Amino acid sequence: MNNLYACGFTLRESEYVIFGGSKPVIGRSNILIDVPIEQVFDFVGHHFFDNYPRWSSEVIELKRNFEGPLRVGSQLQQIRADHGRRTQSTFVVTQFEENLSLAFEDIAKKYRCFYGFERPMNPSNATQLTFIFELPVLEPFLRPFEKRVRAAVEKGADNNTRDIKALVEAHRA
Numbered sequence: 001m002n003n004l005y006a007c008g009f010t011l012r013e014s015e016y017v018i019f020g021g022s023k024p025v026i027g028r029s030n031i032l033i034d035v036p037i038e039q040v041f042d043f044v045g046h047h048f049f050d051n052y053p054r055w056s057s058e059v060i061e062l063k064r065n066f067e068g069p070l071r072v073g074s075q076l077q078q079i080r081a082d083h084g085r086r087t088q089s090t091f092v093v094t095q096f097e098e099n100l101s102l103a104f105e106d107i108a109k110k111y112r113c114f115y116g117f118e119r120p121m122n123p124s125n126a127t128q129l130t131f132i133f134e135l136p137v138l139e140p141f142l143r144p145f146e147k148r149v150r151a152a153v154e155k156g157a158d159n160n161t162r163d164i165k166a167l168v169e170a171h172r173a
Contacts (some may be wrong), residue, residue, distance in 0.1 A: 005018045020139040025150050027157030033165045034171050037119050043168050044115055045070065048102070055163040058082050063092070068091040072096050075107070080165045083152065111135050131161050 016160055047105050048070050053059040058080045065075040074093045079086065089110065095103035105112040116130035133153055141147055 022146065024144055025135040025138055025146070025153050027150075027155075028130070028132045028151035028156040029154075029161040030128060030130045031161040031165050032120065033129055034123070034170055035127060035168050036124075036125050037099050037117050037127040039167055039172065040129060041102075041117050044117075044129075044164060045096065045098075045102045049076070051167065054094060055167055056080075057163075060086075068097060070146075076104075109136065121160060129161055130155050130163060132159075133157050133163075 019143075046069065049062065049064055053062055054090040059078055060081055063077045065077060067148050070093060072093050072095065075090055076092075077090045079088045081083075081087075086168070090107045091104045092107055093115070094105050094112070095101045099117055101117065102115040102161070103113065113133040114130070116132075118128040118130070120126055120128045133156065135153065136151075138146060138149060
């Protein structure tokens with residue numbers, strides 16, 4: 001996807017390697033959804049609070065720390081159960097560009113994610129969805145398991161886009 005950097009999502013791998021950290025762990029997935037971009041963005045962006053737990057079954061609880069619609073600066077708090085490990089985090093919306101992009105970053109800078117929406121040339125009534133999840137720095141206690149963590153993040157990204165596709169296409173029907 002060519003508009004990732006134009007949307008402000010940057011991968012700062014060199015910053016971590018120079019200072020002795022690990023390379024970022026990045027999961028990336030693209031999928032073609034047979035639904036117009038406006039409907040996909042509506043499902044993912046405008047109705048994120050309602051739909052995120054549906055496509056990310058690891059989410060046990062999601063709380064809004066804001067009133068009104070989702071927008072840049074909105075904060076959400078989640079409790080997840082990933083591979084038997086329960087975690088809590090607060091994340092903030094860093095991008096919300098109608099029918100183009102949606103991005104979040106953990107307030108502790110432990111992870112960030114990006115959803116990109118593009119209208120392909122053919123079929124023009126479909127949506128190319130790109131999802132990227134990044135752990136900028138792998139926690140030291142996880143470094144011995146780096147290959148497994150990378151594989152889990154990549155699989156999670158694929159599951160994420162696949163589940164969004166299934167839900168959006170079923171919602172349309």
